[in-house]
Amino acid sequence: MPPAARRAPFVGHIPTPAEQHADWLRLLRPDGPFVALPVLTEVFPQGLDTVAPETQQRLRQAWEEVQEDPALLRHGWERLILDELLGWAxxxxxxxxxxxxxxxxxxxxxxxxxxxxxxxxxxxxxxxxxxxxxxx
Structure with a gap:
């Protein structure tokens, strides 16, 4: 196909910053060390940094595991977010x-x-x- 006729690949819906924040908040315990959607939207109005799909999948998998025994696995979940995702280690x-x-x-x-x-x-x-x- 000639270069002029090529189309950009379809990316799909690009989430708004508020949608990004809401998506991440669904992975967090409401009583944990994290904040609410209005705070995230105010502090990060441009949205969150892009996270690689494999990292997103790893976080979702880890969150599912935490749900099996929250009392035992909560601290490990928090460390995963704070250390590896946010780089605060x-x-x-x-x-x-x-x-x-x-x-x-x-x-x-x-x-x-x-x-x-x-x-x-x-x-x-x-x-x-x-x-x-x-x-x-």
Whole structure:
């Protein structure tokens, strides 16, 4: 076929940022360290970064596994999202690894994003995640 007659391949429906956020929120527990659709839409008005189809499939598979035993697998799911998908592993701190100045108390399930280059502590609350410098 001559170059002028070629058509671009059909891509299908391109989701809006709100549709992207809603799709991802369906994979998350409402009581987890994640936020609601209005917050995601406000913080990421342009939408989320593109995620490779194989990564999307891996996340959906992992989420299905979590549903089989949420109490046992929830922490692993959260780590998968925070470490591998978001790439926060180098700066993520939990429990005793948190600086004393941001610990909420003994045996508190707290985690935060910690930017070691900053001297000020991050904002932390029980069972939540806030990028360093963000106000919860």
């Amino acid at each position: 180098p700066g993520l701190r939990e429990g005793a690894a948190l600086p004393e100045s941001v610990r909420a108390g003994a045996n508190t399930r707290t985690r935060c994003w910690w930017d070691p280059a900053r001297t000020a502590p991050p904002h932390v609350s029980s069972s939540s995640v806030h990028p360093a410098g963000a106000t919860p």
